[in-house]
Amino acid sequence: MTLINRRNFTKTTLLGGGIFLFPGCAIKSDNPLFLFFNDKEVKTIVALCNQIIPADDDFGGATDAEVVYYIDRQLNSFFKYDSSLYRQSVLKLQSFCLEKFNKTFSDLDSDKQISVMRMMEKNKLDKVKWKNSSLFFNKIRLHTMQGFYGSPIHGGNKNFLSFDILNINGLLRQRLESPKK
Amino acid sequence: MSFKNHVNVVVVGSGAGGGVVAKELSILGYSVVLFEKGKWIGYNNKSNDELSDQRNQVLGANFGPNINKNPRSVIDEHGNETIFNSLQGYGNIAECVGSGTVSYGAMAWRFMEEDFKMKSKYGHVEGSTLEDWPISYHDLEPFYEKAEWEIGVSGDDSKNPFASDRKKPYPMPAFEINKEGKILEKAAKRLGWNPFPVPMFRNSIPYKERTPCMRNSICVGNACPVGAKNGTQNTVIPQAIDTGNCELRTECIVSEIVLDDKSKVKGVKYFDSSKRQFFQSSDIVVLSASANETARLLLNSKSKFFPNGVGNNNDWVGRNLQSHAYTGAVGLFDYEILDFDGPGANIAISNFSHNNNNVVGGGILHNEFNRLPYQFSQIRPPGADMWGAKHKDFQKKNFKRLSRVNGPIQEMPNYHSRLKVSEKYKDFWGIPIIQFSGKRHFLDHEHCKFLSIKAELLLKEAGAIQTWQKIGGKGQGRGQHQAGTARMGNDKKTSVTNKYGQIHDVDNLFIADGSLIPNNAGFNPSLTIMALGFWVGNYIGSNFKHLLKHQA
Numbered sequence: 176m177t178l179i180n181r182r183n184f185t186k187t188t189l190l191g192g193g194i195f196l197f198p199g200c201a202i203k204s205d206n207p208l209f210l211f212f213n214d215k216e217v218k219t220i221v222a223l224c225n226q227i228i229p230a231d232d233d234f235g236g237a238t239d240a241e242v243v244y245y246i247d248r249q250l251n252s253f254f255k256y257d258s259s260l261y262r263q264s265v266l267k268l269q270s271f272c273l274e275k276f277n278k279t280f281s282d283l284d285s286d287k288q289i290s291v292m293r294m295m296e297k298n299k300l301d302k303v304k305w306k307n308s309s310l311f312f313n314k315i316r317l318h319t320m321q322g323f324y325g326s327p328i329h330g331g332n333k334n335f336l337s338f339d340i341l342n343i344n345g346l347l348r349q350r351l352e353s354p355k356k
Numbered sequence: 357m358s359f360k361n362h363v364n365v366v367v368v369g370s371g372a373g374g375g376v377v378a379k380e381l382s383i384l385g386y387s388v389v390l391f392e393k394g395k396w397i398g399y400n401n402k403s404n405d406e407l408s409d410q411r412n413q414v415l416g417a418n419f420g421p422n423i424n425k426n427p428r429s430v431i432d433e434h435g436n437e438t439i440f441n442s443l444q445g446y447g448n449i450a451e452c453v454g455s456g457t458v459s460y461g462a463m464a465w466r467f468m469e470e471d472f473k474m475k476s477k478y479g480h481v482e483g484s485t486l487e488d489w490p491i492s493y494h495d496l497e498p499f500y501e502k503a504e505w506e507i508g509v510s511g512d513d514s515k516n517p518f519a520s521d522r523k524k525p526y527p528m529p530a531f532e533i534n535k536e537g538k539i540l541e542k543a544a545k546r547l548g549w550n551p552f553p554v555p556m557f558r559n560s561i562p563y564k565e566r567t568p569c570m571r572n573s574i575c576v577g578n579a580c581p582v583g584a585k586n587g588t589q590n591t592v593i594p595q596a597i598d599t600g601n602c603e604l605r606t607e608c609i610v611s612e613i614v615l616d617d618k619s620k621v622k623g624v625k626y627f628d629s630s631k632r633q634f635f636q637s638s639d640i641v642v643l644s645a646s647a648n649e650t651a652r653l654l655l656n657s658k659s660k661f662f663p664n665g666v667g668n669n670n671d672w673v674g675r676n677l678q679s680h681a682y683t684g685a686v687g688l689f690d691y692e693i694l695d696f697d698g699p700g701a702n703i704a705i706s707n708f709s710h711n712n713n714n715v716v717g718g719g720i721l722h723n724e725f726n727r728l729p730y731q732f733s734q735i736r737p738p739g740a741d742m743w744g745a746k747h748k749d750f751q752k753k754n755f756k757r758l759s760r761v762n763g764p765i766q767e768m769p770n771y772h773s774r775l776k777v778s779e780k781y782k783d784f785w786g787i788p789i790i791q792f793s794g795k796r797h798f799l800d801h802e803h804c805k806f807l808s809i810k811a812e813l814l815l816k817e818a819g820a821i822q823t824w825q826k827i828g829g830k831g832q833g834r835g836q837h838q839a840g841t842a843r844m845g846n847d848k849k850t851s852v853t854n855k856y857g858q859i860h861d862v863d864n865l866f867i868a869d870g871s872l873i874p875n876n877a878g879f880n881p882s883l884t885i886m887a888l889g890f891w892v893g894n895y896i897g898s899n900f901k902h903l904l905k906h907q908a
Contacts, residue, residue: 226743226744227743227744228743228747228748229744229745229748231745231748231749234752236748249415253415253416256441289744292743296742296743316742316743317734319743320730320733320734321407321414321730324406324728324729324730324732324733324751325405325406325407325414325729325730326404326405326406326407328405329405329407329415337729338729340748340751340752341729341732341751341752341755342752342755342756343729343755345696346570346571346572346573346696346698347573347574347696347726350404350572350573350574350581351404351406351574351728351729353404
């Protein structure tokens, strides 16, 4: 994974600690680069995010913007109330994919991933074992958009990638690039 | 200066209404304590982050409140009380010195003559508590003028034939119309409508030693970097403090209005930033904490004379809660229609505010403030992909090609859209929280449909290659523009205050905020709330002069 390097490790840890709003009772990640996600979860989340905003011929996608760091950080703070939804949903998605394809979600080819996600979006993945897959899908869809199009101060939108994609320039660019915490 | 023991006036809340009252009374020599729950928050503290600006609030609200300390609840369709786990229960409402006037879009509308006489004009509306105001537009006109000149408004309504009479022009010329505005302006004229510039609490030219607007395009939901957007925090509140008669107490939350055994207010109980409780004695109390929090404070203040909360012996406090259902349409163009010349919204049409067939009232229409990247990612034509490669392509191609025309519909007030205080839940300070219940009148959605059709027509005429409507008006109106929860009226049985904002049967307790507004018109209400602040302030200032003599 290209996501992880020393610089990001430092950045994530420092900023993450700084905005730790809800003390106590967090289930900590087994990966020192993440505050909430464990290794297996990271793979799944990165794969989902990358289908929500894929790279194209001209510009990178969610992985390049490091959206997973945004989501990880918020699940440990502002979106804490969604953290168990994420944890359970990733498990459900994994067991669905293993049962149906004998592969994990992140190992599926891109078309398969998209068709699984379309079913999640329409809440038709596995109505018996997963009644509300669309609830989780809509959360991660929005969170990915936020991490990609929002300000880099929250962990995503690395190097202002999305501002380049939207060709934002002039005063607007100047303003969006100078946020304060 | 610090008034530890007794003051003439306590003002609760430093937003559009409270800031004005504090200034009006302190310049006359009344000693005033102005309580504000929030802090001073300006551009240097918080800015330019779309995810925490006051309009999006994905990661909290830069201008307050803190959701963990200030929960609100709602009664769901099954009758259960649930706590909001986000700032949903606030709907953009701020908590800081100046409150919403720091981060607002800053449209400075006057209501129209008709808005003050809705029942006379349209008759009784089934299921609605629609009423005439106890005052007319002409009563309030001099105070609108005061608000425009003292706070500072740019505008020109000479091209709006529907504007109610004014004695004095706006103090500053209107903003130059941006690229999108010019295209919509021409289209509106072709349709036979009367486009005109949106009046703004922004300096189009230097005003009162403050700089003109830099055309920053992301100032809705944020503070202005150069102080060219005018609110109470950079006008009347500093003036009040400068008199030496007004002490602003920030991070203080008033928990209760204290009455004697009869119906005279003695002062207020409040918590300071360290959660220590104090009593502030005063001759007069003015509530300007917003339609939500003012009603909550009244309901949380029980006394021998008012066992169900001050002013609530006829069960009208907290009822008729309104805000504004926004409605309109979106148009996609095959060229870049946006130049991102701030603040974005600048051309309006008032042709549909009143006198429409089969519509009670109506609403203004205007081009919308600039949309930032995340917000834009959620705007798509019906049926379009909301993720994936196509979604990203749309984002890439159309960020500057999309125009949105919308406006606030005049909501029909109803008795069952209300707030109470929760019997179950308390906030950080142990004060019972707001519990919302009820929903909008069914006509609101119908009226929204009407206005959305007009908005779509305009975008089509302007040359949009694809248009779609965004129709509002369902759910409960309780967010920004909140109004109506302690309406003014002549009949004690069906209102909470008299026409001067004085609580019925309590001579020394007043309200000066959106709570007073019987019906919220089809316009953003901040200028009207400021005008009501001047109106109520003027009444108190003229009628309690004996307090000044007593002091001297």
